[in-house]
Amino acid sequence: xxxxxxxxxxxxxxxxxxxxxxxxxxxxxxxxxxxxxxxxxxxxxxxxxxxxxxxxxxxxxxxxxxxxxxxxxxxxxxxxxxxxxxxxxxxxxxxxxxxxxxxxxxxxxxxxxxxxxxxxxxxxxxxxxxxxxxxxxxxxxxxxxxxxxxxxxxxxxxxxxxxxxxxxxxxxxxxxxxxxxxxxxxxxxxxxxxxxxxxxxxxxxxxxxxxxxxxxxxxxxxxxxxxxxxxxxxxxxxxxxxxxxxxxxxxxxx
Numbered sequence: 001x002x003x004x005x006x007x008x009x010x011x012x013x014x015x016x017x018x019x020x021x022x023x024x025x026x027x028x029x030x031x032x033x034x035x036x037x038x039x040x041x042x043x044x045x046x047x048x049x050x051x052x053x054x055x056x057x058x059x060x061x062x063x064x065x066x067x068x069x070x071x072x073x074x075x076x077x078x079x080x081x082x083x084x085x086x087x088x089x090x091x092x093x094x095x096x097x098x099x100x101x102x103x104x105x106x107x108x109x110x111x112x113x114x115x116x117x118x119x120x121x122x123x124x125x126x127x128x129x130x131x132x133x134x135x136x137x138x139x140x141x142x143x144x145x146x147x148x149x150x151x152x153x154x155x156x157x158x159x160x161x162x163x164x165x166x167x168x169x170x171x172x173x174x175x176x177x178x179x180x181x182x183x184x185x186x187x188x189x190x191x192x193x194x195x196x197x198x199x200x201x202x203x204x205x206x207x208x209x210x211x212x213x214x215x216x217x218x219x220x221x222x223x224x225x226x227x228x229x230x231x232x233x234x235x236x237x238x239x240x241x242x243x244x245x246x247x248x249x250x251x252x253x254x
Contacts, residue, residue, distance in 0.1 A: 003199045005138055005168050007077040007112045010044050012169065013200030016251045017217035018044035018224045019243055020079065024052040028065050035072045041229055043240055047079040047115075050101075051089040056082065057097065059104055070110050079140065080105050081115035087144040099124050106132040113169070118143040118162050129166045140202070141167030149174040149181035149205065155188035159203070160196055169223070171202040176209045186213055186220045193221025200224070211238060215246045218254065 004013035012018050021043040025031035031053070038046070048069065055061035069078065082101060083089030093101070099120075106114050106128070116128055118141050129139045141162035150158075155172060162170030170192075176182045185205040192201055200223035205213040214225045214237070225247070227240035238246075 005200055007045065007138065008075060010077050012045075013223045015218075016247050017222060019240060019247070020045040020047050020224055020226050021229050021240060022046075022226065022237075023048045023069070026052055026054045028055075028061075028068060031065055032068050032072065035069050038073065038076075038229065041240060042244060043227070043229075045077045045079060045224065046073070047081055047226070048111075049081050049083060049090075051082045051084070051091055056091070056101075057093060059101060062101070062105065063108065066105065066108065066110050077112045078110075079113040079115055080111040083115075083144070084117060087117055087119075087142075088146045095120070099128065102128055103131050106135055106137045109135050109137070111137060113138040113140055115140045115142050115171075116167070117141075118158060118165075122165065125165050138168040139166070140169045140171050141165055142171040142173075142202075144173045146175050146206070149176050149184055152184050152188045152191070155185060155203075156192050156196065159188075159192045159201055163197065163199060169200050169202060170197075173204045173206055174210075175207060176205045179209060181205065182210050182213060185210070186216065189213075189217075189220045189222055197221070214238065214243070216250065218247070218250055 004011050023034055025034045050056050085092040102114050114132055116125055116139055132139050143158050158172055159170045174185055182205045189203040202224045203222045217225055226237050227243040228237040229240055
């Protein structure tokens with residue numbers, strides 16, 4: 001049995017895949033409204049996509065916004081993510097600031113997980129993981145390919161690398177160009193889960209073609225999936241309500 005990751009009262013890696021909802025507001029006031037609205041939504045985990053936030057390059061403003069999220073939803077499991085432009089994010093920042101931002105936010109103790117991209121310097125990734133763990137913060141090590149679906153062995157290799165680096169949850173998202181690509185991602189997930197993983201993993205095939213991968217995680221081995229309440233943060237995200245229904249339908253028939 002693979003190890004699980006418990007974030008507050010949510011156990012990632014057992015049972016029905018957990019549903020993560022992205023926060024994608026550009027301003028502090030919009031963010032507050034978005035978070036207040038989520039009080040009436042059934043989800044498991046929040047992800048603050050801080051690359052959408054207009055003042056992301058001011059760490060103090062980021063900390064103020066984080067405090068606002070926590071004031072409204074103090075108990076919500078929260079992922080802090082700056083997605084770089086090269087991996088599908090909203091903007092680019094310097095490498096040094098990316099590392100500093102993740103380090104400082106993990107040191108606040110106010111987020112439960114940080115997302116660190118796999119294709120960074122190994123020593124810097126390991127340093128971030130060490131800092132995060134010192135502050136009881138888990139680390140997702142992620143990779144996003146918005147152009148293609150790599151070969152099955154390459155997908156598995158990237159997930160294994162994320163695990164070897166010490167990430168608590170390896171993650172990969174890829175873009176299909178045909179139905180076969182979706183099958184490639186799902187079978188790579190199965191192989192990783194059955195043969196290599198000693199912790200939860202997150203995988204998905206993006207866009208409309210890949211929606212099935214967001215629904216079938218419990219079958220193939222992906223422990224968390226992303227659903228939209230308002231604006232989606234990636235192609236192919238379906239609404240939280242529809243997602244919950246599909247996940248439960250599969251679960252009750254397994």
